[in-house]
Amino acid sequence: MIGxxxxxxxxxxxxxxxxxxxxxxxxxxxxxxxxxxxxxxxARTLVLKGHxxxxxxxxxxxxxxxxxYTMWRILEADRVSAHGEAGKxxxxxxxxxxxxxxxxxDGEVTWTNRGVVPKAxxxxxxxxxxxxxxxxxxLKPGFTLTRVPDSNVDGxxxxxxxxxxxxxxxxxxxxxxxxxxxxxxxxxTPRGWHVRHxxxxxxxxxxxxxxxxxxxxxxxxxNELVWTDWTVNGPVDEALxxxxxxxx
Numbered sequence: 001m002i003g004x005x006x007x008x009x010x011x012x013x014x015x016x017x018x019x020x021x022x023x024x025x026x027x028x029x030x031x032x033x034x035x036x037x038x039x040x041x042x043a044r045t046l047v048l049k050g051h052x053x054x055x056x057x058x059x060x061x062x063x064x065x066x067x068x069y070t071m072w073r074i075l076e077a078d079r080v081s082a083h084g085e086a087g088k089x090x091x092x093x094x095x096x097x098x099x100x101x102x103x104x105x106d107g108e109v110t111w112t113n114r115g116v117v118p119k120a121x122x123x124x125x126x127x128x129x130x131x132x133x134x135x136x137x138x139l140k141p142g143f144t145l146t147r148v149p150d151s152n153v154d155g156x157x158x159x160x161x162x163x164x165x166x167x168x169x170x171x172x173x174x175x176x177x178x179x180x181x182x183x184x185x186x187x188x189t190p191r192g193w194h195v196r197h198x199x200x201x202x203x204x205x206x207x208x209x210x211x212x213x214x215x216x217x218x219x220x221x222x223n224e225l226v227w228t229d230w231t232v233n234g235p236v237d238e239a240l241x242x243x244x245x246x247x248x
Contacts, residue, residue, distance in 0.1 A: 039206030
């Protein structure tokens with residue numbers, strides 16, 4: 001596993017000029033440390049709770065709100081495909097106790113509150129939604145880290161780094177120049193160009209959590225998530241991810 005020691009070694013080996021002009025690998029090494037280092041990269045379970053607002057692509061007003069938005073994850077130990085199905089995941093959206101939607105996978109079978117999803121449809125869905133997690137593995141052998149022109153995310157000057165996985169799939173990350181926090185991720189999907197902005201960070205040893213996440217497709221805001229509670233490496237019952245839970 002790539003860990004703190006290797007990230008530190010990467011930074012120590014960088015030339016003095018890298019303080020002003022770091023390369024992609026040095027930028028991602030700093031982001032690794034700012035995100036929580038080994039504890040962050042090697043976390044095995046995650047539960048996030050909060051609320052969400054959803055928008056239509058052709059109207060300004062919110063389409064719907066979810067007052068109970070929960071995601072359970074059993075995270076993969078290794079990852080070489082940036083946007084494929086990874087680990088086990090379940091997302092429930094409820095309003096006043098009523099189930100509005102579910103999206104889940106047990107690692108092989110994808111399902112929603114309507115039942116099991118055909119594989120081709122499931123692959124397109126996960127390819128349109130999974131992309132952030134690859135940065136936890138980006139310092140490992142086989143990944144290419146390329147610095148591209150700097151940018152600005154929500155008023156924060158950012159380094160931009162293209163992370164290319166061993167299969168040749170690229171993901172663009174925006175890293176805050178001042179804090180080294182991950183401000184943005186962007187990648188091509190079956191639905192078009194997908195971008196997520198991260199803000200309102202809770203920075204603690206071993207885990208940095210963005211409490212606000214805003215999602216865009218083709219430049220249009222789709223939804224805003226606000227995470228109010230999270231648990232890292234707590235117990236997560238694998239039975240939660242079984243398709244027999246569809247609609248429950």
